[in-house]
Amino acid sequence: MGLCFSRKSVKKKPSKRISNGQSTVAGSSNRWSRIRSSRKEKFEDSILHERALAAAIVFQQQHHQQQNGGGGSLPFDRSASLRYPTGNSRKQQALPRSSSSRARSLTDPLLQPHQLANKDETLDDLETNHFVLVHGGGFGAWCWYKTIALLEEGGFRVTAIDLTGSGIHSFDTNSITSLSQYVKPLTDFLEKLADGEKVILVGHDFGGACISYAMELFPFKVSKAVFIAAAMLTSGQSTLDMFSQKADSNDLMRQAQIFRYVNGNDHPPTAIELNKSLLRDLLFNHSPAKDVALASVSMRPIPFLPVLEKLSLSDMNYGSVRRFYIETPEDNAIPIALQESMINSSPPERVFCLKGADHSPFFSKPQALHKLFLEISKIPST
Secondary structure (H helix, E strand, O other): OOOOOOHHHHOOOOOEEEEHHHOOOOOOOOHHHHHHHHHHHHHHHHHHHHHHHHHHHHHHHHHHHHHOOOOOOOOEEHHHOOOOOOOOOHHHHOOOOOOOOOOOOOOOOOOOOOOOOOHHHHHHHOOOOEEEEEOOOOOOHHHHHHHHHHHHHOOOEEEEEOOOOOOOOOOOHHHOOOHHHHHHHHHHHHHOOOOOOOEEEEEEOOHHHHHHHHHHHOHHHEEEEEEEOOOOOOOOOEHHHHHHOOHHHOHHHHHHEEEEOOOOOOOOOOEEEEOHHHHHHHHOOOOOHHHHHHHHHHOOOEEHHHHHOEOOOOOOOHHHOEEEEEEOOOOOOOOHHHHHHHHHHOOOOEEEEOOOOOOOHHHHOHHHHHHHHHHHHHOOOO
């Protein structure tokens, strides 16, 4: 993939762009390889589906505990949840295969759980092996289930956060009045990290503004920041400011938005909901049907006031964290032109293009996204 730019050179040169379009499976013309790959793809999809069910069980248990006086929501840390056993046992091979499994494209190549050769040695060489995943507006920790499974199989630690009023976090979205309140589960988590411990912080969609806010507060706890089709803002800019740049050209987004006015129509909106009938076209135009179904019953309203809030970002804090951007060219929610505009306004260290990805690559291109996570994790300090 080539050498990365130093932070010093970023100010003078545009970000380096890397496409996954060249990534193909060696010997793909061989018929036996195709048959064997197809079997592995189906098996991998079935395991990911099993993990989704396990994750749903964990979420339901936590939600039940909250409703019965169990306290506030905790970050969803898969290291403490159910795992499917690894190995090649007959029982494992007997797993039922999902009838809705899609054909995997060459831009989403199948990766084996042990893709990291000499796994222990490789992970020991990394500055951190801990990924913290931050969802976008309306989503929750549940959306990362494929990414969690793949990263954990590679030996990484993974924590997926439910922001306030998202996922299973028991709080009324309409009552959220600030970005700090919305991001509190993330900032609480980072604050409690041990001295010297760092994480790779990943933000999707509105989660980009959320991780930026956290980077300003805890720059020494973030090794790298990865923005996936995300709001990567400059200081003094709000997420609404950024989205407004291309609002006129995004009719689908305007049609899908439903504003809620809990405080009355003479006050600002309190939340934004998305029309469920337009979810597939807006967010999941290349995603499997079963993931669209999961999202349709799991998504919650987006708090409006945090979207309106302008960020205060400094070069000393936010600017000291290494940033990487993953573009999603088939994105109907944050069009590629808007992604390019944000990248040009505040160039990250490197830019990756995830060909064929819609707005939700953790669903539409989970293997290719995972490959980029592995590559970013291994980029050495400059």
